[in-house]
Amino acid sequence: MARAKKKKAAKKKAPPVRRKAARVATPRKSGNGADALREIEQFLYRQAELLDRQRWDDFIELFAPGGVYWMPASPEQTAGEGVPSIFYEDRDLMRVRMKRVTHPHAWSQAPDWGTNHIVSNVMIESEDKRAGTAVVRSRFHMMEFRRDETRHFAGSYVHHLKKTRAGWRIARQRVDMVNGQGAYDYVLQIWV
Amino acid sequence: MRGDGPSDLAQLVERDRVHRTVYNDPAIFEMEMDRIFEKVWLYCGHESQVPNAGDYWTMQLGRQPMVMVRHSDGAIHVLYNRCAHRGAMICGNRHGNTGKVFTCSYHSWQFNTDGSLESFPLPKGYEGTRLTPDNPDCSLKHAPRVESYRGFVFASLAKDGPGLREFLGDARIAFDDMCDRAPEGEVEVVLNCFRVVQRSNWKIFLENQLDALHPSVTHESTGRAAEAVEHEIEKRHGKAPLDYHYLSAFTLPFHKWDQVQTLNYPSGHCILQGYMGLRPQDPDTLAYEKVMRKHYGAERTEEILGVNIHHVLLYPGLSVQPPLQQLRAVRPLSQDRTLTEIWHFRLKGAPEAIYRRALGYYNLVNSPATMVNADDLENFWKCHQGLASEGGDWVSFHRHAGQDDMDGNVIKSRFGTSEAPMRNQFRAWVDLMTRS
Numbered sequence: 001m002a003r004a005k006k007k008k009a010a011k012k013k014a015p016p017v018r019r020k021a022a023r024v025a026t027p028r029k030s031g032n033g034a035d036a037l038r039e040i041e042q043f044l045y046r047q048a049e050l051l052d053r054q055r056w057d058d059f060i061e062l063f064a065p066g067g068v069y070w071m072p073a074s075p076e077q078t079a080g081e082g083v084p085s086i087f088y089e090d091r092d093l094m095r096v097r098m099k100r101v102t103h104p105h106a107w108s109q110a111p112d113w114g115t116n117h118i119v120s121n122v123m124i125e126s127e128d129k130r131a132g133t134a135v136v137r138s139r140f141h142m143m144e145f146r147r148d149e150t151r152h153f154a155g156s157y158v159h160h161l162k163k164t165r166a167g168w169r170i171a172r173q174r175v176d177m178v179n180g181q182g183a184y185d186y187v188l189q190i191w192v
Numbered sequence: 193m194r195g196d197g198p199s200d201l202a203q204l205v206e207r208d209r210v211h212r213t214v215y216n217d218p219a220i221f222e223m224e225m226d227r228i229f230e231k232v233w234l235y236c237g238h239e240s241q242v243p244n245a246g247d248y249w250t251m252q253l254g255r256q257p258m259v260m261v262r263h264s265d266g267a268i269h270v271l272y273n274r275c276a277h278r279g280a281m282i283c284g285n286r287h288g289n290t291g292k293v294f295t296c297s298y299h300s301w302q303f304n305t306d307g308s309l310e311s312f313p314l315p316k317g318y319e320g321t322r323l324t325p326d327n328p329d330c331s332l333k334h335a336p337r338v339e340s341y342r343g344f345v346f347a348s349l350a351k352d353g354p355g356l357r358e359f360l361g362d363a364r365i366a367f368d369d370m371c372d373r374a375p376e377g378e379v380e381v382v383l384n385c386f387r388v389v390q391r392s393n394w395k396i397f398l399e400n401q402l403d404a405l406h407p408s409v410t411h412e413s414t415g416r417a418a419e420a421v422e423h424e425i426e427k428r429h430g431k432a433p434l435d436y437h438y439l440s441a442f443t444l445p446f447h448k449w450d451q452v453q454t455l456n457y458p459s460g461h462c463i464l465q466g467y468m469g470l471r472p473q474d475p476d477t478l479a480y481e482k483v484m485r486k487h488y489g490a491e492r493t494e495e496i497l498g499v500n501i502h503h504v505l506l507y508p509g510l511s512v513q514p515p516l517q518q519l520r521a522v523r524p525l526s527q528d529r530t531l532t533e534i535w536h537f538r539l540k541g542a543p544e545a546i547y548r549r550a551l552g553y554y555n556l557v558n559s560p561a562t563m564v565n566a567d568d569l570e571n572f573w574k575c576h577q578g579l580a581s582e583g584g585d586w587v588s589f590h591r592h593a594g595q596d597d598m599d600g601n602v603i604k605s606r607f608g609t610s611e612a613p614m615r616n617q618f619r620a621w622v623d624l625m626t627r628s
Contacts, residue, residue, distance in 0.1 A: 071561065073384045082548050084384040084536060086561045092421055093556075096439065099417030100563055106413035108570035183387035183531060184560040186569060 040136050040161065041122045043168045048117035048140070051191060056098040059191070063091055064162050064169035069191055071175040086180065087191065094191075101190060108189065113146035119157070132163030133171075142192055151185070153177050153192055201625050205618045208593035208611075209586040212579040214621075215393040221527035228508055228624045229254035233339075233346040233359045235510045235521045236260045236270050238381040238537070240343065241287075246305060249287040251533070252523050253347060258335060259283050260345060263305045264292065270335040270347040276309065277301045282332065294332070307332035342367045343378055362602075363461035366504035369514035372496045375487040375541030379517060386534040386559050392572035394508070394524040395617070397532070400568055401503055401511050402464045402613035404449040405591070407442045410571060414563045415443035434472065435552035439563060441468045452502075452608035458601045460507025460620025462613040466500035470515045476545035483541065505613070507620050516550045518558060528576055534558045589614045 043062075050059040063069065071086040080088040089097065101109050121139040128134070141154045155177035161168045175192055201223075204211040214220055234253045237260050241249050248261040250273055257273040259282070273281050275296040282294045282303065293302040293310050302310040309330045323330060335347035339356035344367055346356050357364065371378050390397055400406060408415065418439030425432035444467065455463040471477065484493040504512045512519040517537040524530050536554040538547050557564045579587070592610035596603050605612040 073386070073559070082544065082551065084382060084386075084551065084559070085555050086386075086559050088555055092425060093435070096414070096417045096421045096436070097563060099420060100414045103413030103416060106567070107410065108566045109413075183389050185389045186391075187388060187566050188561040189566050 036127065036134070037122065037124055040124065040134060040159075040168065043161070044119045044122060044136070044138055044157070044159065047170075048119045052115050052117055056102070056190075060091055060094045060098060062170055063094070063173075064164065064171050065091070067091060067170045068172050069094060069170075069175070070172065071177070071180065071192065074181065075176055086188070087175070097190065111147040113144065115142055115144045117142045125158075134161045134163075134168075135159070136161060140192075146186075153179060153188075155180065155192075202622050205622050206586075208590045208615065209588055210618055212585055212587055215395060215576065215579050215587075216527055218527050221393075221524070223625060224524070225254045227627065228621070229524065230256065230349040231353065231624065232350075232508065233337075233348045233356050235506075235519075236338075236345045236347050238343055238379075238535070239268060239340060239345060240380045241383070242268060244289065246289045246291045247287075248283060248290055248305075250283050250285070251521075252531075253335070253349060256349060257281060258347070261290070261294075261305045265306075267306070268338070268340070268345055269306055270338045270345070271307045272333040272335070274333070275301055276303075276330050276332060277312070303332045307334055342371045359459065360506065361457055361459060361461065362455075363457060363459070363463065363504055363506055365463070365499070365501065366506060366510075366512035366514055366519075369496075369499045369501055369504075370512065370517055370537065372499075373484075373515065373517075373542070374539035375483045377487075378540050379537035380540055382536045382538060384536070386554075388532050388534070388560055388562075388565070388569075389525070390530045390532065390569050390572050391528060392530060392576035393527055394522055394530040395621075396572045396575050397522060397530055398505060398508065398511075398617055399614045400572070401505050402454055402462050403611075404452055404454075404464070404608040405446070405611075406568075406571075408444060408446065408449065410567045411439075411442035411564055413567070414439050415441070418563075419443055431474075433552065434470075434549055435556060437468065438553050438557060442564070446609065450607045450609050454605040454608065454610065454613050456596075456603040456605070456612050456616035458616075458619065458623070460505075460617050460624075462503075462505045462507075462616060463501055464503040464505075464613075465608075466502040466515065468502070471497060476543065476549065480543050480546045483543065487541065505617075507617060513553075516553045517547075518550070518554055520558070589618075 047059065047062055050062070067090070068080065069087055069089050070080040072080065073084040073086055077083050100106055118141045119138050123137045125135040125137050136159045138157045140157055141152065144151045144153070155175060158174040159170055160172040162171045177192065204214050230253070236251055236253070236258070237249050242260060242262040245262050245264045248259050250257065250259045252258065258270055259273045260268060260270050262268055273283050275282050275298065277296060277299055280296055280298045282296055283290070284297070290305065293304055295302050299313065301312045304310050309325055318324070335349055336351040337348040339346055341356055341360060341364060418436045422432045422436035422440050425436065452467050453465045481493065481497065484496065488496065501514055504514065506512065509522045510519060511522065517539060519535055521533040522530060523533065536551065556562070589611040592605065592607055592612065593615065596605050596610055596612045603612050603616055
């Protein structure tokens with residue numbers, strides 16, 4: 001299927017591209033949006049870390065009330081409402097998934113499994129400081145190991161973030177996997 | 193396996209048990225391809241998948257790569273996906289529009305979308321050979337038989353045999369029930385195909401489709417989780433979306449599953465009665481029923497909406513859920529790997545809300561992030577692995593054996609948890625495998 005993804009032009013000034021350095025603990029004040037970028041990067045890393053540590057409750061908490069996790073069925077889709085999706089879950093449905101995988105009789109969860117997410121190429125596509133919102137694009141690579149087998153999934157995230165008193169929260173997360181259109185050997189049990 | 197004569201094959205299947213070798217012997221798998229899959233009617237796709245001339249979708253029928261294509265005169269052809277020259281696949285993509293001709297990427301042979309040869313380069317040089325444009329061997333080969341029923345296109349790779357309608361028999365209610373629910377009497381495909389590979393023999397998937405004994409065990413985790421959240425939502429808003437009910441319905445206790453009947457036909461087709469009660473009285477449903485009555489009148493509408501079917505299994509390759517407008521085509525890849533292709537349809541003329549309601553089931557149950565089949569697939573894999581063991585040679589289908597009702601040659605289970613559908617599938621298997 002042809003990829004017809006329109007790249008949204010960054011609305012305001014694009015943040016400078018920063019090399020990912022090891023100075024996570026001591027962000028510098030640069031006055032050009034780098035702090036916001038750093039903060040958002042940390043937020044994305046934390047989300048990935050929660051998945052890899054299987055802290056589902058905390059993962060769901062990153063979503064705003066009404067927040068949605070969406071993995072489209074095809075890259076051409078522009079909205080999750082009313083179209084086939086691999087995931088299209090609000091917090092309630094996410095809690096069904098969480099309760100399911102943690103149920104003692106979730107048979108397919110019996111074998112040990114783990115994932116490792118790498119999130120990178122973080123770019124703030126747009127930011128509205130007054131409204132406290134940001135649209136952030138990033139790339140991920142996820143490796144999953146389950147019952148002696150390794151699978152890889154990779155693609156892009158687009159986070160629509162909202163600033164709250166508790167920090168950034170996700171209004172909508174879109175996940176497009178480059179290998180999401182193929183035949184799945186087994187299925188996805190949890191969010192990517 | 194122990195020889196390949198018909199009598200040996202029949203010996204692998206007893207009244208209430210089957211020998212494990214039918215699942216894991218590669219030689220039997222090849223025979224199944226010859227004698228079952230490449231003989232009977234298999235599902236190719238829906239007419240609305242190829243609305244325009246040149247539109248095509250590829251699929252595998254038995255072991256054969258095929259392509260379903262719309263010709264310029266509107267006819268749909270099902271062709272072997274193989275260039276008549278050196279045998280290269282003519283369509284490398286799963287679907288697309290090829291325009292007026294298929295062009296082979298190897299030496300530029302061109303074929304019309306009805307399969308006929310259009311041209312090949314350098315026509316001089318074949319004098320005195322059998323390669324002439326009018327030689328049928330120089331065209332794309334057609335599936336010997338292609339028919340459609342209410343827009344669903346099937347092909348048979350055997351020249352002779354019963355027609356599609358006869359093959360479907362009473363199980364054609366799969367399509368009647370689905371299409372009749374559309375105010376305009378037909379459905380339209382949603383152009384998305386979820387594909388999931390199962391690591392087991394194809395028959396293990398088919399057996400599971402009408403196995404009412406498994407849901408409350410296999411799907412307990414999802415059923416309970418959905419039930420808990422459903423109750424929370426009900427406390428908050430009074431009513432939870434039907435999505436939760438799709439999942440929580442799996443928690444029905446055994447005695448409830450026993451009330452669900454199965455109908456089992458000699459062809460191997462089986463029908464499982466509905467259990468979810470998919471006729472709520474919310475405003476969306478009432479609006480839909482009003483549209484239905486406008487098209488069909490009150491009496492016929494009641495008749496249509498009164499049909500209560502969960503699954504129809506069209507042996508050996510299709511599982512249809514008419515009230516949710518979805519189907520799964522079963523494509524065996526090898527004795528231990530099976531691909532399912534999962535489609536959803538829109539009821540033409542029905543309000544959008546009715547489509548969206550069924551879409552919830554497609555996303556939650558049938559997508560590659562399914563909260564339901566994840567545990568089925570785990571079981572299928574375990575079954576296939578376990579059947580390799582010499583810890584036992586037989587697979588048990590004893591439940592209620594000999595206690596089902598016969599209505600002519602149709603087996604009607606007296607209890608939903610009867611293993612009648614599995615026994616019936618093997619009745620058809622033996623029939624097809626030992627036919628001369």
